[in-house]
Amino acid sequence: MSSWRSWHRPLLLFAALMIVTGIGSAVGLLVDDRTLTGSPIWFKPFKFSLSLMMYALSLAWTLSLATRAHRLAWWAGTVVAAAGAVEMVIIIGQVFRGKISHFNRETPFDAALYDIMAVTIVVLWTGAVTIAVLLFRSRIEDRAAAWTLRFGSLLAVIGAALGFLMPQPTPEQRAAAENGPVDVVGAHSVGVPDGGPSMPLTGWSTTGGDLRIPHFVGMHALQVLPLLLLALVALAPHLPRLRDETVRLRLVFAASGTYAAVLVLITWQALRGQPLLEPDTATLAVGAAVVLGAALAVGVSLGSTPRTRPGATDTPPDPTAPQRNGRTHEETSA
Structure with a gap:
C-alpha cells in the first residue's frame, strides 16, 4: 500500500x-426537526459530506500514482478541494437560514449564492x-491498475457532468416563468415535483x-472500480487464473464497460421520469442485455489464453503502490 504521506494533502484536509x-x-x-422539500433539513x-469525503480520498490516493505533470496535478487537486469547500459552506449556510441551496432564486441573495455554487461546480469539474487527462498520460507499471484508474476517473467526470442536467428548468417552471420570475429553477426529479x-x-x-442517481453512480466509479481491482488482487493467490496481468486487465475492461x-x-431511465425500482419492460430488457453482455465479457476474459508479457511474474503487483519512475514524493513535489 502507498503511504498516505504521499497522498495529495489539500484533498486529505x-x-x-x-x-x-x-x-x-x-x-x-x-x-x-425542521424539514425542507420533504426531508430533514440536515439530510443534504x-x-x-459523505459523498465528497469518499471522492476526495479517492482523488488524493489517485494523484499519488500519477507520474506526469506533478505540479499541475497538485494544483488540479487543490482546486477540487477548494471548490468543494466553497460549495459545502453555502449548503450548510443555507441550512442555518432554513433555505434550499440548489435551484434557489427566491431573493437576489439566494440567487447570488446559487450562482456561486454553479461556478464552483464548473471549477471542480474542470479540475x-x-x-x-493526467492519468491517461501517466505511466503506471501494472496495466490493470492503470486502466482501472483511467476508466474510474473518466466515468467519474461523466457522472459529475450529468449533474449539469439538474439546473435546467422543468416544463412547469418554464410555463410559470411566462407570468413572471419564479423562485426555483431546476430540479432533481423528472416528471414529479x-x-x-x-x-x-x-x-x-x-x-x-x-x-x-446517475450523478451519484458515475461519480463513485472512482471508488468502485479500484475496489474491484483490489478484490481481484486479493483473490489471485487462491485463483491462479487471476495471477496473470492480462486476465486482470481484461476483467477491468469488462467491468468498466x-x-x-x-x-x-x-x-435513460431517469430522463424518462421512471423510478429506479419500478422499471418498465424496455428498461428491464436493456438491463438484461447489460447483464448478459457482462457475463459474456467475464467468460471471455477468463477463458481466453493469457499472453504474459516478458518478465512478468505470477505475483500481482500492488496496484496502490505509487509509480514515480524512481523519484521520491519529496522530489516530485519540489
Missing part, C-alpha cells in the same frame, strides 16, 4: 473537513477533467425519475 461536517450534520439530524449536508415520496437513506424519488452501460441505462 478537505476529506477531514467533510468528516467534521458529516458528524455535525448527523447531530443536526438528531436535534433539529450529511449526504454531501477533475485535468486529473483524468421535488420533495415527494423517496427512498430511505438516499432520498431518491420513488414516484418519478431522479437525476441524482459494464459500469458505463449501467450508467447509460439509469440515466
